[in-house]
Amino acid sequence: MAGVGMTKVDRHYDKGFQELAHMAVKNLLNDVKECSPKAIVVGNMLSSSLYQQDSLAALVADAIGLRGKGGFKVEAACGSGGYAVATGYALVASGLYDQILVVGLEKMADYPTSSVTLALAQAADFEHEAIYGASFVALNALVMRLYMHRYEAKREDLALWPVRMHEYGSKNPYAQLRNRITVEDVLRSAVVADPIRLLDSAPVGDGAAAILLASEDVIRKITDTPIQVAGIGLGGDSLDLSSREDLLKPTSILTASEKAYKMANAEPRQIDIAEIHDAFTITALLSIEGMGFANFGEAWKLVREGRFAAGDRPSINLSGGLKARGHPVGATGVYQVAEVAMQLRGDFPGVKVSKAEIGVAMNTGGVVTLTSVIVLRR
């Protein structure tokens, strides 16, 4: 990875897809000595359903003066960004191209919540779940209830995570939510789909993040601080929730993590820094357990004990996570990879750890349906 650039996640009413991509890529250009990608991969979920816009690679190319470069959109619901990075990596690793631009790009804030809720529900099995009016939040909410029931976790125990995320978000200039909150704030916030409340959930926002991937042959011309993509793993689970054997066993995360760690020759206990997919508090807990940082049913206890905070190994979501940095769905995975790379380089502008050697970004779409895990090394 040669360089990174991103925009603050926000309700960017004054900016469309092209302006957001332009901002992120301009920041990327300040991060590298040269930038001449041969193709563009775009991570995005909702452009078709909310904006009637396809051909996103051409839209991005036009926005950043790269007309003529080919490319395509990668879609894996809220996990699109991580899959876009994996795809860009494959194009370079295969030897097809020596430089690839990956852009995570999403706009959501222009539309009312009910429209966004319907579009996000497309991540689930539409004919058998969403058609009944089940929202994406509700599907996660019933997983959360099951988690609390089986592991005897209390509602207030699961309010600690968002409090910590807002604390980190308050220090991250790219974060959408920069206010601090308390456990009482979480427990009193509006009910979205009981037991999930507003402050258990990632906000709706717009954003763009860009990374430049380059082959080992050319990367020293581009940057003095390259970050190695050491391992990538992809994993999946059934589209529907009904046929899953156990909703608290996140098969896609287990599969993706195992492959990524093996390829990187790393183990969970060696990871210094992680950005994980906490669209909801329950997703954070399943991610921590699925990635091998906690035993099943114990992530909530470890969070309560203060584990995974800044300086711990791993330090998780110092960006503020999806909860506070924000979750422009198809762009999120690219933000995570960029943030982990900056942590390894030591120039992340928010809360940071010193001398991190190995980091990991974990991004998922659906109810942990399509997951990518990407291991980076300094």
Next chain:
Amino acid sequence: MRMSPARVWREKGARYRLEGGKCKKCYKVFYPPKTACPYCGNLDVEKVELPKRGKVLSFAIEHSVPEGYRHQAPIIVALIELENGVKVLSTLTDVKPEEVYIGMPVEATLRRIWEESDEGVIVYGIKFVPVEQ
């Protein structure tokens, strides 16, 4: 959202009769019906009608609903375990949200689940209602 009559018609087994699938190799039964067994990957499966009674495994009370579902709010989304162990994700009806609990016995019923407008396609499907044990 738009619906077409053909799209509704071809889903009639799962949505009107609670039809699931059964693997011809490992004999496991599952819902929704699929073209391959979700457990062993075998491509040879058949349709089977599922038992109509079960119990609530988990649920959510959905207040913020998708566009087009406002009049149904709050929607009680539930994962049901049928008497043969097969699980079905659906919604509960004819019950107050505060009366729902994990383990509650329920029974399948055919209900209207979505309508396009006063004149358009109406989609029916299986919801669940509380039942005496």
